[in-house]
Amino acid sequence: MSEQAQGAAAERLHAVLDRMASAARRAGRDPGELTLVAVSKTRPAADLQALIDLGQHHFGENYLQEALPKIDALRPQQLAWHFIGQLQSNKTAPVAEYFDWVHTVDRLKLVQRLAAQRPFHAPPLNVCVQVKLEDEPTKGGATVSELPALLDAVARAPQLHLRGLMTLPPAETAETHQRRWFAALREVFQQMQRQHPAMDTLSMGMSGDLEAAILEGATLIRIGTALFGERLQSQA
């Protein structure tokens, strides 16, 4: 990696960390309670290495085919890998074997398969259940009414560790509109915490709306373009 590319990576990382810190200040929250997941889909391992050298530890991937070679290549660095893509039930085995977290569990079949396929020597797989806040048929996510049964199933599986909820709201540009979606997920989260008080993760916020997410209680944000620049391929 050229010195120039390394400098650009440092600048982007510090800009994101500054945005996180000022949003946390606005919310009266401690920035130390926020986890930054660098969403590295479509990026080569060298781009990830630039961030690793700057201290970034959590990475998120959407596509297994490109994620697994990166995870293998970077294995000695003991990173934390988050699967954030749509999960098909015939593709759960590599997620259970390679990843530390999965954010897109939205049905019982996935819970059962991930639990059965998590290697017995590995620590429990951290699970966030994805919530669909409005009716978009093409989009993944459980409805609010499906949540209690799903959360119970994750919590009961010793191979899984129920961490919280995730959402991917429709793109909005105005902060007040962004905040409405995130507030809705936070309310659902608080409601579900009555049954599952150990849940500690609200996975919400991306490059365009991380401030709104932090103002509404996000504990983990997933950032791609603001860290790596615009994606070359247009993948969802």
Ligand SMILES: *Cc1c(COP(=O)(O)O)cnc(C)c1O
């Ligand atoms: C791509 C992606 C992100 C990152 O989005 P940016 O707008 O590039 O920050 C976050 N979460 C999910 C689920 C994604 O697919």
